[in-house]
Amino acid sequence: MNWQPSNGVITLTVVAAAAESAESTFAEHRSLLNPPASSSPPAWVMGDAIALEQLLFNLPLNSAQAMGPGGRASLIVEEWVC
Numbered sequence: 001m002n003w004q005p006s007n008g009v010i011t012l013t014v015v016a017a018a019a020e021s022a023e024s025t026f027a028e029h030r031s032l033l034n035p036p037a038s039s040s041p042p043a044w045v046m047g048d049a050i051a052l053e054q055l056l057f058n059l060p061l062n063s064a065q066a067m068g069p070g071g072r073a074s075l076i077v078e079e080w081v082c
Helices: 012-028 049-066
Strands: 032-034 072-074
Touching: 012 032, 012 049, 032 049, 049 072
Parallel strands: 032 072
Antiparallel strands: none
16 A cells, blocks of 8 residues: 655544555464554644554564464544543
8 A cells, every 4th residue: 555644633544554465474474454444534743654554563573573463453533632
């Protein structure tokens, strides 16, 4: 899946691409990654867009490597106001 930095907006496409990129790692570890719901809203995040997207790609990969067989992880986008 092709993705581009989004200037601080983490879109469902970026989160879905992160989940898709981690699928084979989860399969290797006999674990399951629940992808984000298609109804997840875009999340506005203040910060470096490229670093945030890299973070979204690394978190699922790291969790797959850390959990044992049969483990489950989910990527969820929620609105949170502070």
